[in-house]
Structures are given as structure tokens and as C-alpha cells.
Amino acid sequence: xxxxxxxxxxxxxxxxxxxxxxxxxxxxxxxxxxxxxxxxxxxxxxxxxxxxxxxxxxxxxxxxxxxxxxxxxxxxxxxxxxxxxxxxxxxxxxxxxxxxxxxxxxxxxxxxxxxxxxxxxxxxxxxxxxxxxxxxxxxxxxxxxxxxxxxxxxxxxxxxxxxxxxxxxxxxxxxxxxxxxxxxxxxxxxxxxxxxxxxxxxxxxxxxxxxxxxxxxxxxxxx
Numbered sequence: 001x002x003x004x005x006x007x008x009x010x011x012x013x014x015x016x017x018x019x020x021x022x023x024x025x026x027x028x029x030x031x032x033x034x035x036x037x038x039x040x041x042x043x044x045x046x047x048x049x050x051x052x053x054x055x056x057x058x059x060x061x062x063x064x065x066x067x068x069x070x071x072x073x074x075x076x077x078x079x080x081x082x083x084x085x086x087x088x089x090x091x092x093x094x095x096x097x098x099x100x101x102x103x104x105x106x107x108x109x110x111x112x113x114x115x116x117x118x119x120x121x122x123x124x125x126x127x128x129x130x131x132x133x134x135x136x137x138x139x140x141x142x143x144x145x146x147x148x149x150x151x152x153x154x155x156x157x158x159x160x161x162x163x164x165x166x167x168x169x170x171x172x173x174x175x176x177x178x179x180x181x182x183x184x185x186x187x188x189x190x191x192x193x194x195x196x197x198x199x200x201x202x203x204x205x206x207x208x209x210x211x212x213x214x215x216x217x218x219x220x221x222x223x
Contacts, residue, residue, distance in 0.1 A: 004033055006031070006068055008030045010063060011063070025220045027220075035195055035196070036192075038211055038215055041205075041217065046217040047219075057076075058081075058085065087162055090111075090166070097155065100143050104141050108158045109123065112161060129157040135154065149184060156172075166198070167198045171203070172202075
């Protein structure tokens with residue numbers, strides 16, 4: 001297996017709205033090495049979120065080649081992308097996306113339900129990752145009983161539960177105060193130092209400083 005977990009060549013993406021076509025990515029070339037912590041930066045409209053959505057199998061490529069762990073995924077159907085998304089990558093979003101009526105433990109177990117993992121193994125794995133992110137005492141709490149920083153740590157635990165090849169973090173500190181932001185970024189850095197590959201979209205230089213490499217986007221290209 002090559003050192004690159006992701007390799008993109010000539011990635012083009014445009015959106016059609018009626019008669020108007022808007023080009024978002026204009027031929028992106030990018031390699032991300034296994035074990036890197038990459039920060040994607042750029043002004044609004046630069047294409048960074050679209051690029052992350054393609055990397056994370058949330059969106060399809062219009063033109064170009066995208067190799068993920070030596071597999072060409074640029075021509076996969078939306079159903080095939082969904083299978084990749086369930087098993088190969090984890091997501092952490094600005095808005096947490098926790099289900100309000102499920103406990104912390106149940107929220108973290110959820111991705112394993114879709115993979116048909118037996119109940120006992122689901123519980124054991126969820127307890128382990130919640131301990132890793134410092135929330136062993138909060139297993140039976142509901143999301144509304146947690147602080148913003150704790151919610152984001154639950155989301156990080158959920159992203160780890162399938163042991164993904166890459167964790168994508170989209171503005172993970174966007175809804176947090178400075179102390180909670182620092183705790184979340186230290187956790188991401190610790191995960192990186194433990195060997196995880198992380199791609200983080202951020203507009204905050206303070207957050208990007210935790211990454212091992214900063215990639216700047218401008219006008220749909222890597223600047």
C-alpha cells in the first residue's frame with residue numbers, strides 16, 4: 001500500500017443552478033500521506049468544504065481521479081460511496097450532529113449499528129473510545145446535559161468507533177469557547193500523534209497551528 005492515503009489529480013467540481021453553472025473546484029492536485037494532520041484553509045467560496053466532501057465520500061467527482069488507499073473511488077456510484085463512508089472515514093462537524101434522545105453511549109454506538117456489529121461489542125468499543133476522549137463518567141448523559149466541548153468530544157469518539165482510515169473535522173471549534181476549542185484541538189493532536197490521519201477544515205489560524213501541514217485553497221485550487 002502506498003504512503004498516500006489520498007491522492008487527487010485534476011479534480012473538478014461544478015454546481016448547476018438553473019442555467020447558471022458555478023465552478024467550485026478547478027483541477028485540484030493533492031496528496032495526503034498516511035498519518036498526517038492536515039488543515040485546509042481558505043476564504044469562503046475557495047472550495048475547501050467541497051474538497052473535503054469529495055474526500056469523505058459525501059460528494060462525487062465531476063472530472064479527475066481520486067485514489068483512496070490505492071483504490072480509484074472517483075467513479076463510484078452514490079451507493080458505493082455510502083459504503084465507503086460508513087467504514088473508511090469518520091466525521092466531526094461544527095454542529096456536533098448528536099441525536100438528542102440518545103445517551104452519549106448510544107450516540108457513539110450508532111455507526112456500528114449500520115455495520116451489524118453485535119450489541120456487546122458495540123457497547124465495549126463505545127465505552128473504550130469514550131474513555132479515550134475523557135468521557136467515561138458521562139456514558140448515560142443526554143447531549144443537552146453536556147457542554148459544547150463535551151459534545152464535540154462525543155462526536156470525536158463517534159468518529160473513531162469504526163477505526164476509520166481518515167477523520168474529517170469540519171470547523172470542529174466553530175461553536176466552542178476558547179478553552180473548549182483548545183481541549184478539542186489538543187485531543188485531535190493527540191490522535192494524530194497516535195497515528196491517526198486527520199483532515200480539518202478551519203478558518204482559524206490558531207486551530208490550523210495544531211496541524212502538521214497547512215493547505216491553502218483559493219479560487220478552487222490549492223494555492
